[in-house]
Amino acid sequence: MQWASWSAFFNMGGYAFYVWFSFGLSLVCVILEVLALRKRRAQALRFARLLAQE
Amino acid sequence: MKINWFKYSSPQVFYPLAGKLIPWFAWLAAILALVGLYVSFMLAPTDFQQGEAYRIIFVHVPAAWMSMVIYIVMAAWAALGLALNARLSAMMAQALAPTGAIFTLLALVTGSLWGKPMWGAWWVWDARLTSELILLFLYLGFIALQSSIDDPRRADRAGALLALVGVVNVPIIYFSVKWWNTLHQGSSINMGAAPKMAATMLLGMLLMALAFWMYTVAVALMRVRCIMLERERNTDWVKELSLKTLSSQSIAGAK
C-alpha cells in the first residue's frame, strides 16, 4: 500500500486538485454521455410511437 | 466456418443483438476500470520526478490512445460502408465519432491539468497536445459534415470519404507537428514515456485503456441503436418496438 493514511491519499502529494479534477471530469463525461444517450433513445422511441399511432 | 455476416447487417436483426451485448460490455468496462483504478492508485509507486501528479497519466494516456484508435476504427467502418454499401457500417462510424471526440477532449484537458504543475503553464504547444487538438478538429469536422447533410445516404458516404481522407492525413499531420515542435523548442518532459516506468504503472495504463475500450463499445452500440430508431422510424419493426415499450413503460409508471 502506498499511502500512510486516507488524508494522504486524498491530498495526492499536494496535487489533489489536478489529479482529482482529471479523474472526476472523466467520470462526469462518462455519466453525461450515457444519460444523453438514454434520453436520445427515449425520444426516438416516442417519436416513432407518434408516427405509429397516426 | 461460414458466418452469414449479412444477416447481422440488417438493422432489424442487429438492434436486439446490440441490446443484449451492451450490458456485458458495460459491466466489463466497470470491472476493468475498478481494477485499473486500484492498480493506478494503490499499487503503482510514486514517481520520483513528478510526485503524485503523474497519476493523471492513468486517464490521460488511455484517453489519448482511445482517441486515435477510435478514429482509425471509425475510418475502417466508414471504408467498409463505402465499399459494400452497407448501412450498418456507416451507422457504426457515425456512432463512434462523438465518443472519440469526448476522449480527445478528455486527453486535452487532462493533459493541460498535468502540464500546469509540471510545466507551470496550462497550455504548452507540445507535440502530443497539439496533435490531439488537431485530432479534435478532425472529429468535429466529421460530426459537423454529417449533421449538416439531410439525406442519410449522402451523409454516410460523404462522412466516410472525409474519414478516409483524415486517416491518410493523420500520420502526415503528426509528423509535421513533431518536426515543427523539435525545431521550435528543445526536448521537453515527455509524459507517459518516462525512461524507467514501473511495470505496475504500465499495467495500470493498460487496464484503464481496456476499460475505456469496453466502454466505447458499449456506448457506440447504444448510439447505433438510437441512430437506427431515428432513421428507420417509418419501418414496421420500429413502430412495433415503440408500441411495445409504451406498454412496459406505462406499467412501470403505474407502480
Place this chain on the structure above:
Amino acid sequence: MIVLKRDLLLAFRRRSDVATTLFFFLIVSSLFPLGIGPEAAVLSSIAPGVLWVAALLAGMISLSRLFAADFADGSLEQMLIAPQPLALLVLAKISAHWIVCGLPVVLLAPLIGLQYALPNDALVVLVFSLLLGTPALSLIGAIGAALTLGVRGSGLLVALLVLPLYIPVLIFGAGAVAASQHGMSAQAHLSLLAACALLSLVLAPLATAAALRISVE
C-alpha cells in the same frame, strides 16, 4: 484541357471575383502590422506565419466557387457523365482555380514581404514555398469543396473540414521561410512541402471525384 480553357475564360469574364481573393489577401496581411505595431524586428519575425496564414485563408474563401456555380447550373452533372476520367476533369478545374486564385497571391506575396521587412533571400524562399504549397492547398481544398456542395452553411463547414488538413503545408511552408530568415537552409522544408504537393496531386483529384459523385446524387 478543354475544361481548363473554359474555366480560365469564365474567370476572365468575371475578373472582379479574382480581384476579391487578392484583395482579401492584401487586407488580411495589412491588418497584422496595424494590430501589432510597426517595429521591423517584430514584423519580420512573424512574417512567415502571417503571410502563409493569409495565403491559406485567401485560398480557402475562394474554394466555395470551385464547383458551386457548375453545380447550380447543371454543367457539373454533364461533366460527371462525360466519357472522360472524372479525376482528370477535376484536376483541370483545380488547375484553373489555382491559376486564378493561387498564382496571383504567390506573385503578390514578395511585395507584402517587403512591407514586413523580410530580407531578400527570405523573399525568394517565400515565393518558392508558396509556389509549391498553394497548389497543394487548392488540391486538398477541392475535396472539402466537393463534399460540402449544396449543403447548408457550406462556407463555414468547408473551413472546418479543410483547415486541419492544411496544417502540414502551413508548417513546412512557413518553416521554410523562417529557416532562411535564420540563415539556415530551407531545403528540408521545401522538399517536404514538395512531397505534400505531390501526394495531394496524386490522391486529391481521385478523392474529389468520388466526393462529387456522392454530392451530385
Place this chain on the structure above:
Amino acid sequence: MLIARNLTCLRGDRLLFKKVGFELSAGGLMYVLGENGSGKSSLLRLLCGLLAPEDGEVFWDGKSIKNDPENHQSNLTYIGHLNGLKDDLTALENLQFSARLVANVVDNGLALNALTATGVARCANLPVGVLSQGQKRRVALARLWLSTSQLWILDEPFAALDTASVVVLTTQLNQHMAKGGMAIITTHQDVDIQAQSTQTLRLIA
C-alpha cells in the same frame, strides 16, 4: 440495348419507386410518365449513372454501367432539368464546350447550324445570361443536333418551348429514332414521335 432490372430508389427516407424494370432496344422510345414527385427525374438520373440505385442494376450492351461506365457514357446524351449552360459564355461557346466534353470536335459551322435548327442563331454570340428561359432551353437542346450518341435521355424537353420549336424537336427525334437511336423522355405534353417501338412507363407516387 439498355436494360434496367429491379431498380429501387430512395430519397431521404422516402421510397420513390421499387422494382422498376424494362428493356429498350435500338429504335425504341420510352415515355416515363407520372405525377410530380413520383421519381421521374430520379429514374432518368439513375439511368445516366448520376444516381446509384438503392437496389437493382442498369445494363448497357450487357454490361452493368456501374462496372463499365465509359462505354455507356460515350453513347449517352442527357439533358436534364438544368440546362448546363454557363451564363458568362456565349451560346456558341457553350455548345462547343459541351460537344468537346464528349470528345466530338465541332467547328463553328456545325454548331451554328445546330443553333439555326432550334431557331436561336441570332443569339449565337450573346452571353447566355441575357437570354430568356425559352431561348436558353433551345440552346441546350441544340446539343441534340450535334450528338452522335445512340441513347438520348431527356427530362421534359418540350417544356418551355413554343409550338414551332415543339415541331422542330419532334422532327429531330423522329430522325434519331429512324437511325436506330433510343430515347427516354419525360413529358407532360402530348407529342407524336415515330419510333420502331414505343413503350410507356408509369410511375405511381
